[in-house]
Amino acid sequence: MADHRLRLGVNIDHVATVRNARGGAVPDPVRAAVLAQEAGADGITAHLREDRRHIVDADIDALMAQLSVPLNFEMAATEEMQKIALRHKPHAVCIVPEKREERTTEGGLEVAREENKLAHYIAPLREAGCRVSIFIAADQKQIEAAHRIGAEVIELHTGAYCDAHAEGDFATRDRELEALREMSAFAHSLGLEVHAGHGLTYDTVQPIAAFPEVRELNIGHFLIGEAIFAGLTPAIQEMRRLMDDARI
Ligand code: PXP
Secondary structure, three states, X not given: OOOOOOEEEEEOHHHHHHHHHHOOOOOOHHHHHHHHHHHOOOEEEEEOOOOOOOOOHHHHHHHHHHOOOOEEEEEOOOHHHXXXXXXXXXXXXXXXXXXXXXXXXXXXXXXXXXXXXXXXXXXXXXXXXXXXXXXXXXXXXXXXXXXXXXXXXXXXXXXXXXXXXXXXXXXXXXXXXXXXXXXXXHHHHOOOEEEEEOOXXXXXXXXXXXXXXXXXXXXXXXXXXXXXXXXXXXXXXXXXXHHHHHHO
């Protein structure tokens, strides 16, 4: 059995996507976050994008005020986002790459190429007491760079593994899974806390949850979609059950 209980961070961005489709106040992502917390989420994740396409600044204010579980604040490494994070001082800050034209976070952060810049960027966040996490591909070079810049956590991008599964390309899926397995162990051996996420579903969560080094999964889109059919609480509870079963 893996030594630590695996935490589930529920990403509520896409409740805001639906709200924003009509420009009004419902459905309220903060209400979803509070419900997720009651359903057993260990944390809430929200990505404030530069274009505010889903989560907006007022949502972050409300999440900080109303949550009792930690907020994992996802953001690009921009000056604007650094100011917002330093004002709120969330439990965790996850630095993600962000491109205006992408539909979702497509790849991991290029840490190795931007090492000095990122080291300076995250220093004040760490001093403010935020746990700094870096969202990266399962790539040894990127993990080593994340370690050198002083990140405490890395979140491994599971998107390629999940996409290959959805496309029925099981050879690629298994190769991606193997890379994630090896790089979880490698990051852990450097003393980094390992998280994972992106694209995870009931079908893909268990092999990742079974990695003993992984401490937290961040899951959003699938859970919010599943909530349409089953309700948010049962969807979270089922994900939690699958995660726990994989851990035994
Ligand atoms: N982790 C990170 C760093 C992300 O950017 C996202 C997507 O916003 C997720 C996890 C969750 O991905 P999904 O919504 O596909 O479950």
